[in-house]
Amino acid sequence: MLKAYRYRIYPNKEQKEFFSKTFGSCRFIWNIILEEKLKALENTEKIPRITPAKYKEEHQFLKEIDSLALANVQLNLEKALKNWLKNPKHFGKPKFKKKKDKQSYTT
Secondary structure, three states: OOOOOOOOOOOOHHHHHHHHHHHHHHHHHHHHHHHHHHHHHHOOOOOOOOOHHHHOOOOHHHHHOOHHHHHHHHHHHHHHHHHHHHOOOOOOOOOOOOOOOOOOOOO
16 A cells, blocks of 8 residues: 655745746756657667766756756656657657646656
C-alpha cells in the first residue's frame, strides 16, 4: 500500500518568484535536452547522455535553481525516450513542454 500526502500551499511573493524560476528552468532544460537528443536520432547518431551541468556556464540563471530538480528532469526525459524507443505503439514521442501546460518539478 502506497501513501501520499497532498498539501495546499499559499506562497508569498518571494516564493512565487522562486517557483516560477524553477518551473521555467526545468522546462528549459527538458526542451533543450530533448532537442539535442531528437537531432541525434534524426542523424542516426548515438544518443548522447547530456546533463544539466553542461548548460550552467552558458545560461547563468540555471545556477540559481535546485540542481536535484534539474537532474530529475534529465532522468524523466531519459525514461520517456527509452520507453518511446522500446515500444512506440504504446508510448508517445516525448513532447516539448509549454509554459501554459501543467507546471511541476520533483526535488
